[in-house]
């Protein structure tokens with residue numbers, strides 16, 4: 001049976017346009033707020049190893065800092081090359097004070113590699 005991990009982030013830490021990261025279940029997750037709501041996606045770009053939270057968030061589009069791929073934080077879909085593989089996206093629930101995200105544990109996430117020097 002797959003395991004899952006739940007993370008909780010105070011809404012006060014999630015101002016619109018801000019990206020917050022947490023480790024959960026062997027993944028690095030980025031949670032953000034846009035004018036469309038709260039969203040959570042894998043924080044590691046599917047093209048190579050780069051942290052998306054170190055890039056830019058423009059509306060629902062997050063742009064990778066390394067080669068400029070773009071992803072839709074609402075779905076994880078690729079919006080711009082060079083990435084051609086979607087990133088994981090996870091539902092976010094809010095109780096009015098915290099954003100809660102439950103993600104499946106990923107002991108063998110293929111695109112996670114050691115950090116670049």
Ligand code: FES
Pocket residue numbers: 045046047048049050064065066067068069081082083
């Ligand atoms: S590592 Fe993100 S576009 Fe290349």
